[in-house]
Each structure stands twice: as structure tokens, then as C-alpha cells.
Amino acid sequence: MISTVFESPIGLVQVMGTAEGVSAITCIDVLPGPELTPDTPEPVRQAVEQLQAYFAGSGQTFSFRLNPVGTAFQQTVWRALLDIPFGTTCSYLTLTRRIGDEKAIRAVAAANGRNPIAIVIPCHRVIGSNGSLTGYAGGLWRKQWLLEHEGTWPVKPTNPPGQLSLF
Known part of the structure; x- marks a missing residue:
């Protein structure tokens, strides 16, 4: 599982996932680790890009692969x-x-x-x-x-x- 964090107007946003898809996006108060790296899976990279567009007011939809875990x-x-x-x-x-x-x-x-x-x-x-x-x-x-x-x-x-x- 890869985790990346970026700053947004509502604080730090953490995106976690694998090549199978994004499994978590959460708002956090403390920086836990590195930003995007060369080994960041494509769905996580896409999530960060699309969320940054959303926060900038130029994106309203998301198209990256999701992989939430739940009942x-x-x-x-x-x-x-x-x-x-x-x-x-x-x-x-x-x-x-x-x-x-x-x-x-x-x-x-x-x-x-x-x-x-x-x-x-x-x-x-x-x-x-x-x-x-x-x-x-x-x-x-x-x-x-x-x-x-x-x-x-x-x-x-x-x-x-x-x-x-x-x-």
C-alpha cells in the first residue's frame, strides 16, 4: 500500500492505494510521510491530480479506480x-x-x-x-x-x- 499526502484548502489530504485502486482518502492533521514518488501507483497519482483539480475549481468528477474495503x-x-x-x-x-x-x-x-x-x-x-x-x-x-x-x-x-x- 502506497500513501501520499498533499496540501489542500481543507488541510492535508492523504491518498492510499495500490495498482488495484485507491482504498482511502482522508483528511489528516499531521504529515505522515513522503509525497508522490516514482513508485507511486497510477490510481494514487491520478487521485492526487484529480483532487488538486477539484480543489482548484477545475474538476467536478473523478475517474480513477477505487478499491474501498468494507462490508x-x-x-x-x-x-x-x-x-x-x-x-x-x-x-x-x-x-x-x-x-x-x-x-x-x-x-x-x-x-x-x-x-x-x-x-x-x-x-x-x-x-x-x-x-x-x-x-x-x-x-x-x-x-x-x-x-x-x-x-x-x-x-x-x-x-x-x-x-x-x-x-
């Missing part, structure tokens, strides 16, 4: 996250409906929180039904930055006034 259920949720387009958001309830099991809302939220490939598998685009920011492993300030960068923050509430929603 079958987590994989299902992560595939559903990939269907949330740049510049849009959805609620946990909407995401749960998309995978076909409205009763699994807590499990969907947990799988969303365990997404190992931040930004590219866009768990930051999932918000509360009332338009509020909800948990983000990289910190809510990063989630807000990403949504602002994509032009989707602040979000107008989707519930009528006076109605509360947990998700």
Missing part, C-alpha cells in the same frame, strides 16, 4: 453516495430510500460515517432533512467548506416550518 452493506451505501452529483445534496432519509430500506437509516448513517474515500465518495453531500450539517469524520468545518466549494451551502430546509427531523 457488503457499506459498499451498497458507498455506491449510492456516488450517485449524488456535484453541486447537490441529499438527506440521510433520501439516501436510505435510494438503497431501498427506509428502516435502515441508522445503519446507512453509520456506513456513511465509515466511508474510507472522502470527497470522491461524497459523504459530505449528505445533510439533515432540515438542511443542517450533520457529522463528518473530517470535521464539520471541512464539510461546510466542501459544500460551499460545490455551491450547495447554505442549504434551504426541505421540511415545512415547524417540522423537526432527526435526519
Whole structure:
């Protein structure tokens, strides 16, 4: 497994993977090791280039090979996250409906929180039904930055006034 780190507007971003694909993208606070080297696998190199374009405002999609590790259920949720387009958001309830099991809302939220490939598998685009920011492993300030960068923050509430929603 090769790991590389680059600076972004939301701090250090670590990309990990092999020739089989990228297995993790995380925001970190401490520099763990070297930047790109000659033996960096192509998917990792492509991830860094495409993420840098995203942060520069010139990229909205990603085309490198992904290789996230998780349970079958987590994989299902992560595939559903990939269907949330740049510049849009959805609620946990909407995401749960998309995978076909409205009763699994807590499990969907947990799988969303365990997404190992931040930004590219866009768990930051999932918000509360009332338009509020909800948990983000990289910190809510990063989630807000990403949504602002994509032009989707602040979000107008989707519930009528006076109605509360947990998700």
C-alpha cells in the first residue's frame, strides 16, 4: 500500500492505494510521510491530480479506480453516495430510500460515517432533512467548506416550518 499526502484548502489530504485502486482518502492533521514518488501507483497519482483539480475549481468528477474495503452493506451505501452529483445534496432519509430500506437509516448513517474515500465518495453531500450539517469524520468545518466549494451551502430546509427531523 502506497500513501501520499498533499496540501489542500481543507488541510492535508492523504491518498492510499495500490495498482488495484485507491482504498482511502482522508483528511489528516499531521504529515505522515513522503509525497508522490516514482513508485507511486497510477490510481494514487491520478487521485492526487484529480483532487488538486477539484480543489482548484477545475474538476467536478473523478475517474480513477477505487478499491474501498468494507462490508457488503457499506459498499451498497458507498455506491449510492456516488450517485449524488456535484453541486447537490441529499438527506440521510433520501439516501436510505435510494438503497431501498427506509428502516435502515441508522445503519446507512453509520456506513456513511465509515466511508474510507472522502470527497470522491461524497459523504459530505449528505445533510439533515432540515438542511443542517450533520457529522463528518473530517470535521464539520471541512464539510461546510466542501459544500460551499460545490455551491450547495447554505442549504434551504426541505421540511415545512415547524417540522423537526432527526435526519
